[in-house]
Amino acid sequence: MSRWSEMAGKASGEDYAARFAALARSGKNVHGEARFCAALVPVGARVLDAGCGTGRVMIRLAELGYDCVGVDLDASMLAVARQQAPGLPWFHADLAGFEPDSLGIAGGFDLVVAAGNIFPLLAPGTERAVVERLSAALRPGGLLVAGFGLDEAHLPVPPGLTLADYDDGCAAAGLTLVDRFATWDADPYAGGGYAVSVHRR
Template sequence: MSRWRQLTGEKTGQDYAERFAALARSGKDMHGEARFCAALVPEGARVLDAGCGTGRVMIRLAQLGYDCVGVDLDASMLAVARERAPELPWHQADLAEFEADRLGLAADFGLVVAAGNVLPLLAPGTEAEVVRRLASVLRPGGLFVAGFGLDEAHLPVPPGLTLPEYDDHCAAAGLTLVDRFATWDADPYDNGGYAVTVHRR
């Protein structure tokens, strides 16, 4: 069972959406992840939002002109995403069993993004398989971007995935490290408790 399912029971979509709506109303910038991704690939590129949740990142990328697809396990989160942007393709799937062709998707994405602690909230022991499956849908030269917490201050669950482990999973999946940052604003990584990492296939 995924750590996300244990944490939420997969019934928190509306609550999750409201929390971010409240942050937006307070004036907080809610589009850092989308802006970061948009700086990496040209407008019109195919983007897979892996663990898309309520669609906050993907909807913004679609508004910026990207060809987006969202995948998430949590039906309550996807219900919010579909309500907000019914014209966009949202798919329910476990990333540990994700197969693009079974969803009718071509495996030629220019970018795969996993934001919002997707990787640390997977079922323990599936991290390498998820990275392998997501890497496999990238076109040659495509980018894999993941941002996640590494300590208790940045995670809602006990830390379980280290950066060396993650880099090993990526290397095994045929990905090469490009860069690593401390935030979605591309601040230099300082060995802190959160990292945004870019790999290339």
């Protein structure tokens, strides 16, 4: 069972979406992840939102002109995504066994984004398998972008994944670190409890 599943009973997809809607109404920019990704690949690029949740990032990228596919294991989250953007492709799947062909999705993504603490909330021991699956979904030269917390201040669960572990898994999957930032606003990373990593296949 994923660490996310252990927490899922505490909040539904609607609760999660409502929290971000409230942030948006307060004037906070809730599209930092989409803006970050849009700076990496040209409009029209094919993007996989891995662990898409309620679709906040993917819907914004689609609005900006990207060809997007969303995948998540949480049915409650996907129900909200499908309600908000019924015309976009949303798939219910476990990232640890993600195979685009089996879902009827052609492979070859230009960018895979895993926002929202996806990696720390996976089932322990599956992180490398997920990296391998996501790397395999990328075209040569494609980018894997992942942002996640590294300490208790930035995670809803006790930290269990280090950057060194993540980088090792990426290297084993044929990915090379391109850059690392402290935020989705591309602030330089100099240590700290949150990191946004960009790896290239």
